[in-house]
Amino acid sequence: xxxxxxxxxxxxxxxxxxxxxxxxxxxxxxxxxxxxxxxxxxxxxxxxxxxxxxxxxxxxxxxxxxxxxxxxxxxxxxxxxxxxxxxxxxxxxxxxxxxxxxxxxxxxxxxxxxxxxxxxxxxxxxxxxxxxxxxxxxxxxxxxxxxxxxxxxxxxxxxxxxxxx
Amino acid sequence: xxxxxxxxxxxxxxxxxxxxxxxxxxxxxxxxxxxxxxxxxxxxxxxxxxxxxxxxxxxxxxxxxxxxxxxxxxxxxxxxxxxxxxxxxxxxxxxxxxxxxxxxxxxxxxxxxxxxxxxxxxxxxxxxx
Numbered sequence: 001x002x003x004x005x006x007x008x009x010x011x012x013x014x015x016x017x018x019x020x021x022x023x024x025x026x027x028x029x030x031x032x033x034x035x036x037x038x039x040x041x042x043x044x045x046x047x048x049x050x051x052x053x054x055x056x057x058x059x060x061x062x063x064x065x066x067x068x069x070x071x072x073x074x075x076x077x078x079x080x081x082x083x084x085x086x087x088x089x090x091x092x093x094x095x096x097x098x099x100x101x102x103x104x105x106x107x108x109x110x111x112x113x114x115x116x117x118x119x120x121x122x123x124x125x126x127x128x129x130x131x132x133x134x135x136x137x138x139x140x141x142x143x144x145x146x147x148x149x150x151x152x153x154x155x156x157x158x159x160x161x162x163x164x165x
Numbered sequence: 166x167x168x169x170x171x172x173x174x175x176x177x178x179x180x181x182x183x184x185x186x187x188x189x190x191x192x193x194x195x196x197x198x199x200x201x202x203x204x205x206x207x208x209x210x211x212x213x214x215x216x217x218x219x220x221x222x223x224x225x226x227x228x229x230x231x232x233x234x235x236x237x238x239x240x241x242x243x244x245x246x247x248x249x250x251x252x253x254x255x256x257x258x259x260x261x262x263x264x265x266x267x268x269x270x271x272x273x274x275x276x277x278x279x280x281x282x283x284x285x286x287x288x289x290x291x292x293x294x
Contacts, residue, residue: 029251031256100168100172103168104168104169104172107172107175107176110176110179114179135190137186138182138183138185138186138187138189138190139183139187139190141179141182141183141186142180142183142184142187144183145176145179145180145183
């Protein structure tokens with residue numbers, strides 16, 4: 001990993017892009033009465049950085065985005081949810097993209113989205129001290145498939161454009 | 166290329182599990198259903214649904230003049246009307262099982278169906294407490 005100024009600036013650019021996406025996304029109200037369903041658009045950036053640079057860089061971008069994002073939009077509780085979901089998601093995606101050699105990015109993204117939801121449910125179970133939230137899992141699995149597919153394809157298009165540049 | 170088949174089949178499996186699971190959860194039957202209406206963390210009503218003969222409306226008044234009208238019948242519970250600006254709780258429609266509660270965030274009203282057999286009030290209080 002090169003620690004040049006250019007690299008640093010690029011990473012902070014990506015961080016601010018994902019932060020803006022994250023904040024904008026928080027304003028979108030999705031007409032499904034299930035907590036935790038969202039588009040996960042900010043994951044495009046995480047996926048892109050993971051693919052283009054390294055897991056370390058993606059981790060930094062992710063953590064900074066969650067910290068600043070919770071500061072701007074949410075509360076401490078949403079920060080806990082985002083952390084557990086985001087870290088599980090990143091680990092899973094890093095593992096998968098290594099196995100698949102960076103191909104099938106859409107699948108990596110789908111698994112990431114599902115892992116994100118699993119992480120959030122685990123966090124919700126710990127925070128609320130109840131196992132009832134596990135009933136949301138099938139819905140979140142389904143939503144993870146759909147939104148993960150979308151963000152995965154978005155990340156693929158971005159990567160293609162970037163490489164053609 | 167051998168990855169392609171695995172990837173696609175796993176993806177299809179995930180979607181199928183999601184659909185089947187959602188279907189099962191949505192049609193989960195509970196016996197002895199109890200409706201619990203909570204406002205601002207305080208339990209206001211607990212009604213055994215089987216004992217409801219004729220549908221009726223419960224009016225819940227908030228501190229600042231908010232009103233929520235809850236329609237309760239033998240089969241289902243729904244938010245009939247509410248004074249909240251977004252009206253999400255009314256749009257949610259009727260619930261008849263313990264999966265998804267009706268939540269009215271602006272008026273802090275929470276409607277939930279629980280299994281009267283295995284659900285204790287003290288338990289919930291301890292969890293929330």
